[in-house]
Amino acid sequence: MNRAVELNAWREAVVGPTDPELTCDECFELIDACVELELAGRAAAAELPLMHAHLRGCSACRDDHDSLLALLRAGPGAVA
Numbered sequence: 001m002n003r004a005v006e007l008n009a010w011r012e013a014v015v016g017p018t019d020p021e022l023t024c025d026e027c028f029e030l031i032d033a034c035v036e037l038e039l040a041g042r043a044a045a046a047e048l049p050l051m052h053a054h055l056r057g058c059s060a061c062r063d064d065h066d067s068l069l070a071l072l073r074a075g076p077g078a079v080a
């Protein structure tokens with residue numbers, strides 16, 4: 001568990017989740033699908049609105065999403 005996840009868990013404990021429909025675990029499950037939609041040029045925000053709402057409010061999931069997107073955009077040669 002990294003610092004961002006810890007802070008997010010703390011924030012959710014204090015102020016409640018900003019998006020109760022989707023937890024970080026559920027969001028994480030959707031990151032692959034979301035990134036694939038984006039790579040295919042589809043409107044991922046429209047197809048996965050709950051997830052995008054979560055990404056806007058959760059820096060931990062957004063970082064996961066951004067790094068996966070960057071990795072896949074870089075192509076297979078960039079995967080160690």
Ligand SMILES: [Zn+2]
Pocket residue numbers: 023024025027054058060061062
């Ligand atoms: Zn999250």
